Amino acid sequence: MVFSSLTFLFAYLPITLLLYFLVPLKWRNLVLLVESLFFYGWGEPVYITIMFVSILIDYTHGLLVEKYRYNDKKARWFVGQSVVFNLLLLGFFKYWDFLAANLSLLPGVNLPQLNIPLPIGISFFTFQTMSYTIDVYHRDAPAQRSIIRFGAFVTMFPQLIAGPIVKYKTVAEALDHRVNTAEDFALGARRFCVGLAKKVLLANAIGALWDAQLASAEAGTLTAAGGWLGLAAFGFQIYFDFSGYSDMAIGLGRIFGFRFLENFDYPYLSVSVTEFWRRWHMSLTSWFREYLYIPLGGNRGGTAKTLRNILIVWFCTGFWHGASWNFILWGLYFAAWLILEKYVLKGVLTKSPGWIKHLYTLLVVFVGWGIFAMEDLGVCGGYLAACFGGAPVWSAADGYTLKSYAATFLILAVASTTLGRRCWQWLPDKVKKVLTPVFMLLALALSTAYLVDGSYNPFLYFRF
Amino acid sequence: MTNAYSRFLSALFCLFLGGLLVWHVLLPDRVRSDVENRTLAQRPEFSWSALADGSYTEAVEEYFADQFPLRDQWTGLKARAEQAIGKTEFNGVYLCEGTLISKVEAPDEALVEKNLSYVRRLLEKTDANVYLGLIPSAAEIWQEALPAGAPSWDQTELLAAAAELGLPQVNLEGALAAHAGEPIFYRTDHHWTTLGAFYGANALLEAMGKEPLSREDFTPEIASENFNGTLYSQSGVHWLTPDTMEFWVEDTGLSVTSWRTGSPEPGSLYERSYLEQKDKYSAFLGGNQPLCVIKNEAVTDGSKILLVRDSYSDSLAPFLSQRFSEVHLLDLRYYRLPVAQYATENGIADIVVLYSIPNFITDKNLVFLAQ
Numbered sequence: 078m079v080f081s082s083l084t085f086l087f088a089y090l091p092i093t094l095l096l097y098f099l100v101p102l103k104w105r106n107l108v109l110l111v112e113s114l115f116f117y118g119w120g121e122p123v124y125i126t127i128m129f130v131s132i133l134i135d136y137t138h139g140l141l142v143e144k145y146r147y148n149d150k151k152a153r154w155f156v157g158q159s160v161v162f163n164l165l166l167l168g169f170f171k172y173w174d175f176l177a178a179n180l181s182l183l184p185g186v187n188l189p190q191l192n193i194p195l196p197i198g199i200s201f202f203t204f205q206t207m208s209y210t211i212d213v214y215h216r217d218a219p220a221q222r223s224i225i226r227f228g229a230f231v232t233m234f235p236q237l238i239a240g241p242i243v244k245y246k247t248v249a250e251a252l253d254h255r256v257n258t259a260e261d262f263a264l265g266a267r268r269f270c271v272g273l274a275k276k277v278l279l280a281n282a283i284g285a286l287w288d289a290q291l292a293s294a295e296a297g298t299l300t301a302a303g304g305w306l307g308l309a310a311f312g313f314q315i316y317f318d319f320s321g322y323s324d325m326a327i328g329l330g331r332i333f334g335f336r337f338l339e340n341f342d343y344p345y346l347s348v349s350v351t352e353f354w355r356r357w358h359m360s361l362t363s364w365f366r367e368y369l370y371i372p373l374g375g376n377r378g379g380t381a382k383t384l385r386n387i388l389i390v391w392f393c394t395g396f397w398h399g400a401s402w403n404f405i406l407w408g409l410y411f412a413a414w415l416i417l418e419k420y421v422l423k424g425v426l427t428k429s430p431g432w433i434k435h436l437y438t439l440l441v442v443f444v445g446w447g448i449f450a451m452e453d454l455g456v457c458g459g460y461l462a463a464c465f466g467g468a469p470v471w472s473a474a475d476g477y478t479l480k481s482y483a484a485t486f487l488i489l490a491v492a493s494t495t496l497g498r499r500c501w502q503w504l505p506d507k508v509k510k511v512l513t514p515v516f517m518l519l520a521l522a523l524s525t526a527y528l529v530d531g532s533y534n535p536f537l538y539f540r541f
Numbered sequence: 542m543t544n545a546y547s548r549f550l551s552a553l554f555c556l557f558l559g560g561l562l563v564w565h566v567l568l569p570d571r572v573r574s575d576v577e578n579r580t581l582a583q584r585p586e587f588s589w590s591a592l593a594d595g596s597y598t599e600a601v602e603e604y605f606a607d608q609f610p611l612r613d614q615w616t617g618l619k620a621r622a623e624q625a626i627g628k629t630e631f632n633g634v635y636l637c638e639g640t641l642i643s644k645v646e647a648p649d650e651a652l653v654e655k656n657l658s659y660v661r662r663l664l665e666k667t668d669a670n671v672y673l674g675l676i677p678s679a680a681e682i683w684q685e686a687l688p689a690g691a692p693s694w695d696q697t698e699l700l701a702a703a704a705e706l707g708l709p710q711v712n713l714e715g716a717l718a719a720h721a722g723e724p725i726f727y728r729t730d731h732h733w734t735t736l737g738a739f740y741g742a743n744a745l746l747e748a749m750g751k752e753p754l755s756r757e758d759f760t761p762e763i764a765s766e767n768f769n770g771t772l773y774s775q776s777g778v779h780w781l782t783p784d785t786m787e788f789w790v791e792d793t794g795l796s797v798t799s800w801r802t803g804s805p806e807p808g809s810l811y812e813r814s815y816l817e818q819k820d821k822y823s824a825f826l827g828g829n830q831p832l833c834v835i836k837n838e839a840v841t842d843g844s845k846i847l848l849v850r851d852s853y854s855d856s857l858a859p860f861l862s863q864r865f866s867e868v869h870l871l872d873l874r875y876y877r878l879p880v881a882q883y884a885t886e887n888g889i890a891d892i893v894v895l896y897s898i899p900n901f902i903t904d905k906n907l908v909f910l911a912q
Contacts, residue, residue, distance in 0.1 A: 083606050084601065087561045122592050122598070123593060263550035264547075266554035269554075481630065
């Protein structure tokens with residue numbers, strides 16, 4: 078189930094909230110666990126077993142790590158087991174076919190591709206459970222003794238399928254002792270509405286443009302202007318899709334009494350690629366920094382080691398996004414820019430005016446989206462070539478596209494800045510008090526309209 | 542945030558979600574949607590195997606969406622919101638100053654080539670004269686009205702390819718283009734109006750060397766002033782003035798026979814019960830059917846014409862009945878016996894393959910022409 082579906086919004090969520098708040102506090106983790114398992118099982122009835130296995134293994138490993146707290150060798154051994162288990166789980170379901178296909182290119186190797194459907198959210202929950210045993214080992218959090226609470230952490234439906242990646246230590250306290258207040262509920266609901274509108278009204282609207290541009294690239298009619306419009310469309314789509322989803326997750330978490338960390342911080346305002354990655358999908362970058370980059374030695378081992386570590390981390394970051402070469406290329410593309418900024422561009426950038434730095438960053442990031450969006454490297458190359466002069470500059474169809482999407486682009490650009498938030502803060506409290514429910518209802522009603530329209534499927538005898 | 546205000550916001554949120562859920566549950570399930578012209582998904586049967594393979598949850602989602610309260614109103618709201626941010630295209634339909642025009646996507650070229658070849662094969666199979674009539678849609682005839690630069694496939698490409706076939710063509714493009722300033726297509730439906738069909742009929746008569754019809758011979762009857770067609774449904778643009786539908790030809794002296802179930806039954810030129818429903822265009826001849834024959838006693842020369850056709854011919858056939866003793870209408874979606882054989886058995890000398898271009902380039906039943 079996804080948050081932006083009619084079934085989730087108008088069946089699962091109201092019933093879930095009702096049950097959760099009907100039962101007394103001490104039962105709420107259990108209710109949340111059962112509800113989350115239902116949520117997961119809805120789309121993946123068979124894969125619910127993976128959830129059970131994952132809970133069981135990481136739960137026991139957490140306890141074992143704590144038990145051998147004073148026997149570091151053994152504790153490390155159990156941390157290692159848990160990490161290996163999670164990576165194997167991820168590796169098998171997500172990467173097997175990719176590895177098999179590529180290794181089979183070597184002479185004498187012939188590995189079968191299994192075509193197993195990818196369990197939803199596996200990239201997220203394996204990372205979360207991995208963080209658990211590591212946090213316990215580092216004494217950042219005590220081991221969880223209750224398997225129900227631990228299960229509620231692993232399966233927690235608000236962040237189960239698309240993040241943010243919630244580290245165990247962030248919610249450890251709330252799992253054991255949380256309070257549910259009306260204010261948390263209201264703020265959570267407000268945040269959810271913002272996220273829903275971002276996903277359904279903004280991301281989906283501009284996504285249609287990207288699809289159209291990609292199709293015209295494949296048909297060979299893409300112009301340079303059309304290519305850039307497409308990249309801009311995709312960049313906005315992925316930002317509003319993903320950050321909208323994170324907003325919904327954070328809002329739902331808040332309703333249930335959890336505080337997740339922020340996942341996006343106006344990334345398109347960044348004035349360097351380095352800054353962009355501090356503001357984009359923060360839960361993932363901080364996960365890699367904390368559990369990979371720093372354990373590898375970070376930047377403390379001299380230039381050569383730092384370079385190696387950056388390359389490893391960005392190879393993994395790219396590969397994490399998908400089992401395909403373009404994602405690896407995308408990760409390394411950013412590694413290259415980050416290294417360049419660190420060692421070469423630093424001086425130039427500090428002297429440049431803000432708007433140049435901003436333009437440079439957006440250019441790098443949006444070209445990056447091109448690599449990210451097109452798994453077929455041949456298509457990707459053709460598309461980017463068109464953007465950089467390998468096609469006519471402009472056509473009448475671009476004029477139509479631009480005119481149709483001008484208002485949408487303007488809204489998206491403004492929504493990517495802090496302008497809206499600053500205007501909101503500038504408003505007197507009384508006005509805000511009146512506008513909040515109005516905006517919430519508007520977001521809900523318009524999103525419903527777009528979702529219903531998406532399921533609207535007139536059978537047109539039309540074709541006759 | 543005060544506690545009272547928090548409660549108020551929370552209640553608002555819950556009421557919206559929960560309220561629609563309750564409404565959904567209480568609302569009786571509908572069997573079909575007239576606006577969408579299709580049957581709606583019903584509550585699925587539970588089974589463990591359906592759950593395991595994911596088809597059960599999928600069916601529930603479909604059921605939940607299909608039976609959602611105020612479906613049509615939500616769609617209308619979406620179209621309004623799109624209009625507010627400057628969109629002129631609504632689910633593949635352009636809104637052009639009070640007129641809805643359906644966008645034509647570039648076709649699968651292999652299919653187009655095949656369909657043209659089936660027409661040629663019919664020519665080889667039969668001794669009758671075969672004419673090809675391709676009706677350009679509003680997106681071609683009214684392309685000036687489309688939003689500047691708005692993409693729609695160039696339908697004259699098909700006409701050029703058809704001209705290579707070596708059989709007589711009905712110049713419908715010329716006939717319609719000559720009257721582009723008149724209401725020859727509905728504003729909310731993809732079909733031509735009765736006026737458009739009148740010009741189409743004369744183009745056909747001209748191609749066959751028959752005497753054209755004169756407009757003065759008809760007194761149009763207003764059948765409905767409240768016609769919201771397929772484009773109204775598809776686009777969600779619900780705020781246009783409904784179309785007016787006219788009947789020109791009087792049905793006295795005509796006998797209509799419909800083969801809806803495999804055996805002949807008396808039909809009628811105008812099935813007026815449809816005028817009370819959403820699907821008003823089906824009033825012409827009573828809508829889709831495999832085979833329909835209109836006989837006119839007043840035409841005594843025994844001339845017969847066979848139209849292999851789509852629904853555009855429903856409103857065209859009444860005009861042709863004024864010049865032929867018998868008009869046979871055959872719909873290849875439902876009629877699966879050889880066309881050439883039908884013509885021979887019924888002593889028909891002229892066959893017209895008559896399709897609107899958007900249908901001709903996408904239809905997968907033309908293969909039956911070649912049988």
